[in-house]
Amino acid sequence: MPELQAAVGELHGTITITRKATGLTETFRIVGKVNHEQAEALGLPTAKPVEGDSDDTGTQHHGA
């Protein structure tokens, strides 16, 4: 019987860091992938990584 697969959860957001040392502010866009272990623990359907796929979890953009 084929295994059904679904996308795992994703977290998207924007964070800003104001550096204590310099006072400069940096803004980052974050993308998070919820891990399979947690998704399974919550009883959610999960997708296992496909062999050969990148483990890249997203992109982040840096701005002033």
Add this chain to the structure above:
Amino acid sequence: MTLAHSTTARDAATNAVVDLLDAAASKLVFRVGGTLGSPGAAAATLTFATPAFGASSSGTSTAGAIASDTNAAGNASSVSKASLQTSGGTIHIYCDVAASASDINMSNGLVIASGDTVSCSSLTYMALGA
């Protein structure tokens, strides 16, 4: 075969997860590595509103206002994980976070130094893809 979910199903899954963070003072913690069972050191800890997230729409839930960490613990290593947890420390979401840059070469990744102020101006969560 591609598996698709109805919007109703996606909302139900997302709400089931974010409802675990409904209690007051749930936290968004940026961490240095670790796993769900063995979380990495916290570099910054931000506090969610109550409840943390609103009701899911089109499979995605948006967090309410998040209080900044105005005196981050910091860590010399890059932040690579984030946890969403209750005020008591029960982690319900543990995820990888990316640390790359398009405008500046951040060779050290996303490093939070001690005393930095870390704010989160927007955050959304989606349990299932479409």
